[in-house]
Amino acid sequence: MEFQExxxxxxxxxxxCPECESKACIAACKTYARGILILKDGKPAVEGDAxxxxxxxxxxxxxxxxxxKGAIRIEAPIPGLDEYRKKHGIS
Ligand code: SF4
Numbered sequence: 001m002e003f004q005e006x007x008x009x010x011x012x013x014x015x016x017c018p019e020c021e022s023k024a025c026i027a028a029c030k031t032y033a034r035g036i037l038i039l040k041d042g043k044p045a046v047e048g049d050a051x052x053x054x055x056x057x058x059x060x061x062x063x064x065x066x067x068x069k070g071a072i073r074i075e076a077p078i079p080g081l082d083e084y085r086k087k088h089g090i091s
Contacts, residue, residue, distance in 0.1 A: 003046050005054030009075040010061070016071035017043040024067035025060040032059035 002011040017023075025044050029037035033055040038047045044060075056076075064072040085091065 001045075003050045005050050005056050007077065008054075008056050008058075010050075011073045011075070012044055013071040013073075014043045016069035020069045020071070022063075022067045024063040025072060028059040028063035033057045 001014055002009060004010075012025075023039055023044075026037050026039050029035050034048075034053045036046055036048050036050055036053050037044045037060060039045070058074055058076075061072040061074045064070060
C-alpha cells in the first residue's frame with residue numbers, strides 16, 4: 001500500500017508485515033508523529049487524513065529498517081535537485 005503526505009510518498013510492502021514481530025512502524029508513528037499508522041489485520045493501515053496530519057518525520061521508515069523487516073520506502077522529492085547536480089557535475 002502507499003499513501004501521500006504533504007510532499008512525501010510512503011510505500012509499504014505489506015507482504016513482509018505478517019512475519020514482523022515488532023510492528024515498530026506503529027509505535028514510531030505514535031511516538032514521533034501523530035499516530036496515523038495503526039495496526040489492522042496484522043498490517044499497518046492509515047487512520048485519518050495523512051495529507052493533513054502526516055508530519056513527514058520519516059520515523060516509520062527508520063524503525064522498520066532497524067526493528068522491522070525493511071518494508072517501508074519513502075520517496076521525498078527535492079525540486080531542482082537534478083538540475084543542481086547536473087550544474088555541479090554530480091552524478
Ligand atoms: S515495522 Fe515494517 S515490517 Fe513491521 S509491520 Fe511495520 S511496515 Fe511491516
